[in-house]
Structure formats: structure tokens, C-alpha cells
Amino acid sequence: MRIAIGIDNTIPLHIPSFMQFFHTHSKFITLHEIGSKFRFESDEVSYNDEISKFSQPLRDELKSMDMAIFATAIPYENNYFFEGIDDIYILSLSGWSYLTGLPMSNGVAYLICQIIIKYQMQIGGNHDNTTGCINDFFWDKTGIDIGMRTAFVCDRCKTASAENEYLESQEFKEITSILNSISSACRRDVDILSDPETKKIEQNTLKESPATFLCHNNQDKAQVRTLNEALKNVGIRTWLDEEQIGPGDIWQKVLEDTISGIGSCLIIVGNSGLGPWQDIERRAFISEFANRNCKIIPVIIGNPERPPELPLFLKQFQWADLRNPDGRQLAKLISALQV
Incomplete structure (x- = not known):
């Protein structure tokens, strides 16, 4: 409903x-x-x-x-x-x-x-x-x-x-x-x-629910943080690197320990394009998600007048375009993650 x-x-x-x-x-x-x-x-x-x-x-x-x-x-x-x-x-x-x-x-x-x-x-x-x-x-x-x-x-x-x-x-x-x-x-x-x-109850619910992984280019971090807060505000548990990886942590090890608790992955593409983090993350996660039948959603952010180039492998997935500020695409994205 x-x-x-x-x-x-x-x-x-x-x-x-x-x-x-x-x-x-x-x-x-x-x-x-x-x-x-x-x-x-x-x-x-x-x-x-x-x-x-x-x-x-x-x-x-x-x-x-x-x-x-x-x-x-x-x-x-x-x-x-x-x-x-x-x-x-x-x-x-x-x-x-x-x-x-x-x-x-x-x-x-x-x-x-x-x-x-x-x-x-x-x-x-x-x-x-x-x-x-x-x-x-x-x-x-x-x-x-x-x-x-x-x-x-x-x-x-x-x-x-x-x-x-x-x-x-x-x-x-x-x-x-x-x-x-x-x-x-x-x-x-x-x-x-x-x-x-x-x-x-909120804390227990978040601990039990699968997380949504935010795969992004660090140069788009400000917009990614805004999206992260919007998702958390509606009860979606998120996994954002700066919140999960502490000083001195080996990020590869943290990711390996995290994969089993991820239920979906947003591959966020902004004006800065795909970054090295995304290149490393997406290959491991796409393989894992394919095996577990989890959701992969490309998300477009940034300047609406500068459409980013999506890699061929991303074009097979239905994507969410958040460049329009009216909120309708964000609502659809939230609904997809809550199903």
C-alpha cells in the first residue's frame, strides 16, 4: 500500500x-x-x-x-x-x-x-x-x-x-x-x-534489514551524502564507505565481510563519471548479486544538461534518473528498494 x-x-x-x-x-x-x-x-x-x-x-x-x-x-x-x-x-x-x-x-x-x-x-x-x-x-x-x-x-x-x-x-x-x-x-x-x-525498534530494524550499497565516485561525494540521508530518512539501511570504513581499516577486508549483508547496490554515476572505486567494487558485487539475485540499480545524478555516458554493462539495468528535482524519480527508487 x-x-x-x-x-x-x-x-x-x-x-x-x-x-x-x-x-x-x-x-x-x-x-x-x-x-x-x-x-x-x-x-x-x-x-x-x-x-x-x-x-x-x-x-x-x-x-x-x-x-x-x-x-x-x-x-x-x-x-x-x-x-x-x-x-x-x-x-x-x-x-x-x-x-x-x-x-x-x-x-x-x-x-x-x-x-x-x-x-x-x-x-x-x-x-x-x-x-x-x-x-x-x-x-x-x-x-x-x-x-x-x-x-x-x-x-x-x-x-x-x-x-x-x-x-x-x-x-x-x-x-x-x-x-x-x-x-x-x-x-x-x-x-x-x-x-x-x-x-x-529503529536500531534493531536497521540491524536486521539488508543494506543498500552506495557505489560512487568520490568527486560526487556531496550529492551522494544527500541521497544517503534521503534513503536513511525513510528507513532504508545504507552502506556508505565513509560511515563504514574506519581509519586504518583495510577496505577490501571490510567489503568482503559486508557482501553477505548487502541486499541491493546503487551504482551512482554523476558529472565526474565512474571512479576507480566503482571499477573495483562493481565487478565483485555484480558477480555476487548475480548469484544472489539481488538488485543492481544505476542512479544518474548531477547536471541535467550533461547526460553521463553509461558503460555498456550498466545499460542492461533499469536506471533511476535523479537529475530532475521534483522528487518523483527518488520516490520510485525508494519504492524499488523497499520491495
Whole structure:
């Protein structure tokens, strides 16, 4: 399930950290930051009016997603938390401090889980009263404080949806894990993005997951570092030489010890072309990846007006061109690495 997420300038939320929180718990449900510009300019949100103002690049970007969620602190005309049609939802966290003392980031995560369970998975149905279940309607919006602290799917909803295949799915297990983490953080009145318990899970997840090796020319190091941070922010474990090889280490030995823990390799080609490091690394790794059926992805970076020459052996692989700054190719690359 691929979910596009966009936060406007009224909510102080660091999207890369928020995405990393989700991806700590999920592999089948992935968040993708919206690269196209958008803004809600009215004093009140009217769902149909706002959707009609979406630019064509934004509409095109959403076509590859299963669902899109936008968040703002501007109020709805009807004072709802969210509205959605055709898998595009707009969340409103207007007046948040009057509803709860919990962080907005916890609220955004909780409401995303509510949308997924209620409308994507269609598990259970609305509760008019506040029960603590994710399907509470919140006629009294202050009930969201209790909802976030409990953050579960009640037995009544599970029983009503006993034939729903999602109940046994990996996606539902992942949502349950996310809700448990939200509940734990909220009961301790901490932000999910700085929760020490979440950080422990993140570290264990990174240790267990295969790494993505960044094969590059040192002259392109600045851009490679930027890509490295972008991948790590969405929960992808990376292997970058300057982070893994210490002073006095023999790099050949470090690489030999690392190969078995690599799940994919990005061969990054920029304006500086292929470097000697790449020439040595790629031959050993391509042979290893061929034997292990792992991914090799050529990645083009640098000046869009200076297309680099790709060696013949790289042209057989589908490549990712990151020279366009709109973020769509980066989102596709991230999706390919997360599969």
C-alpha cells in the first residue's frame, strides 16, 4: 500500500522523521513525500474546492499511489478531522491544543491509521460514543485524546469483519504495530518521533534489514551524502564507505565481510563519471548479486544538461534518473528498494 503524504506550512512536522517512524513498523505500507507544491489558502477548508485547485503535476504524481493524505491546521467548514473521496484525504488538526496536550505528529499518525483501517481495509464501523477504538467517530473531538492513548481495534469491530481478509494480512499486523507504538508514546506523553522506545525498534530494524550499497565516485561525494540521508530518512539501511570504513581499516577486508549483508547496490554515476572505486567494487558485487539475485540499480545524478555516458554493462539495468528535482524519480527508487 503506497501512501503519498503532504504537510502544509501550518503544521510543524518533519516529514522524513515521520516517514521513518512508519517504516520502522511497516514494509507493505509505505509513505512517500509529495514533491509537487501545494497550499491551502482559504480560511476554512472546503474539500471539493481544495481538490479542484490541485495542479496537474500534483495530480500526475498521485496516479502511482494507492492513497494520498494531506494535512493542515486550517479548520474544515464542518469541523471534521478529515474528508476524502477517491482515496484522496485532507486532514485538519485545527485547534489541536484545545483538544489534547499530545503532539500533532502523534495525531497525524493516528488519523492516518484510522483512515487505513476504516476506509482502505474496511474493518469495523463507526462508534458514536467514545470507546477507545480506532473507529470512534469523535462527535466530541476531545475524545481523540483517549483514542490515541488506547489506539486499538476493538473486538466488536473485528467480529463484525470476521470475513475480512485484511484481518490476517501483513498490512493489518503493521498497522497494529504502529498503533501500539502510538498508544505507548501517548500514555507516556512523548512524541512518537523522539520516543526512546521507537528509537530502539529503529536500531534493531536497521540491524536486521539488508543494506543498500552506495557505489560512487568520490568527486560526487556531496550529492551522494544527500541521497544517503534521503534513503536513511525513510528507513532504508545504507552502506556508505565513509560511515563504514574506519581509519586504518583495510577496505577490501571490510567489503568482503559486508557482501553477505548487502541486499541491493546503487551504482551512482554523476558529472565526474565512474571512479576507480566503482571499477573495483562493481565487478565483485555484480558477480555476487548475480548469484544472489539481488538488485543492481544505476542512479544518474548531477547536471541535467550533461547526460553521463553509461558503460555498456550498466545499460542492461533499469536506471533511476535523479537529475530532475521534483522528487518523483527518488520516490520510485525508494519504492524499488523497499520491495
